[in-house]
Amino acid sequence: MAAAAAAAQQAAADVEAALNEADKAAKKQKVCAAASADAVNRLLQALQRARARLLADPGASPQAVLAELQAELAGAELAAGMTGATKELHGAVSKLGKIVDRAFSQDISKAYRADRPLDQRALNQVIAEHLFHEGLFEIGQLFVEEAGVEDGEALRRPYASMHTVLSEIQRHNLAPALEWVREHEAALAGPGGAPSAFEFSIHRLAFLALLKEQGEGAAMAYARQHFGRFQATQMPAIQRLMGALCFAKRAAAGRPSPYADLLAEDLWGNLAREFVRQCCLLLGQAQDSPLLVTVAAGAAALPTLLKLATVISDQSVADLAGVAEQLPLEVPLGQEFVFHSIFACPVSRDQSTADNPPMLLPCGHCICKASIYKIAKAANRAFKCPYCPAECTPKDCRELVFPDMQ
Ligand SMILES: [Zn+2]
Known part of the structure; x- marks a missing residue:
């Protein structure tokens, strides 16, 4: 990750x-x-x-x-x-x-909020889930027993089947993955019930592996047998694979081929990662272990928090955070920790919430609802956009909804 x-x-x-x-x-x-x-x-x-x-x-x-x-x-x-x-x-x-x-040798306890007791039960569950997520079933089982985690079996079960298929992919056996796809056909299907793109990527890998290991004949036979169902949705990809077929001898001889990238990619590793992604998606779980993400985000934020703790005393950090339910400063963690769209009003600098959503003005500019009412003072009163000369009333403005904020 x-x-x-x-x-x-x-x-x-x-x-x-x-x-x-x-x-x-x-x-x-x-x-x-x-x-x-x-x-x-x-x-x-x-x-x-x-x-x-x-x-x-x-x-x-x-x-x-x-x-x-x-x-x-x-x-x-x-x-x-x-x-x-x-x-x-x-x-x-x-x-x-x-x-x-x-x-x-940082004393990281300075960045720790002592005013809230640690929820040991939740922490144990997160640790157990992390161990199962990573496929460490023996340690996970031991932890569940020793820490007395409730619902340990419910945490383990979905990951157990995921890792069974995953380990077979790692052993270059695609049959269990195809079996898994058949079991979840309805959930994986594309628009209009089209066969899933993930299923195609399994067949694509099988094709490329055959091409690499057994040559054009075997790959061609596989393509005839399996690619037909994907003609409607995967034509450009199939055409590229057929191109690779024609250039296979050139590529094998080490001569430049426009399809060299297909044979050079980490086929099995990519498919394993995609399988975990698809599987977690169906399970309604995060692709990356929540514990891992939390620890990584915490480690990235730690230098800022420690600096803050040295500027103000421990108690006041907790007080500030406790009152506002958020830190008194922004901690930029980097793009990898951004999971959904964030709208911050350019007028008030506040981040939008369900009560204070972003609003689109007829001129195309966008500010938050609270800012609109602050400027206009009434729903029917005309106000001037803070960014251009256009005028409108709050009633003319429309709420903006980002799909991933719902
Ligand atoms: Zn405007």
Whole structure:
């Protein structure tokens, strides 16, 4: 799923950045250790030379030898070399610490609303459903038993049959998928009872797989047997598949073919994803696990929420959110988390609701109902569109309905 992928990508980037810094710190540590060892060695050698001179010449003045030694050590600036390397090491270590703190050791409880008790029962159900949705039946069953989830069987059953067919698709066996299509023929059928597009995509995959593995003869026979029913609805796709048939030898020889994309695509993976989509659609379930989407959206929103929590105290975040039933700031999550159309009135900046729907003015501009009445003051009173010189009355305006907002 895109959201989870984005979160995973961010986590991977954080780990990568931390590893880079750790690498730098390790290098600085080596330089620092080498500088220290070098300084200690040079000190040792100077001392050994001084001692050798005293031993070799019993008449030598110890004071003179010591004074010479002191002068030599002062000139060598041993301490300076060690201090410089140590400073660089400390710099690298503190930078690494900051990166780790920023990416990994956030106290995320600051973004958590403590004023509402967690609904453990609902959470357990969502977790159980997630496990079944992902096909993790053994763990899911164990979780249902241990957490005492009610209706565990009802949660499991629809996904069990979905995953039976899915695992067969993954083993390149299309028979159970076609069986599933036959079972749900009425629900899947297109307009006027036409055979479903999903059924065609199964036959299309079977055709392309045969073409790849057994050659034109087998593919042609399959096409004759199965494509006839789809002539009315899938003609352009069938024509392309027939084109691919003619170019199969060229493509197999590695020569350019206008149909190379058909043979190059991830046929089985695409069909598996489409099957899950169709199946979830019939089940009335989301294609992506709701738990996964929630966690991914939460992870994407977390930096903003934490920043907000540092600006105002925990209690006031909860208060603000509690009063308005929404956060005091917008948290842009990205296109992948937009599930339906949103209308925000360009005049009041409010998001439309059932009581305050978007309205179409006769001039073609669109503002929310509350804004219209605020400007016009009465249903029969003419007002000027805020965006063009046209005039109309609130009675001339029509409510706009987005199909997915119903
Ligand atoms: Zn207008």
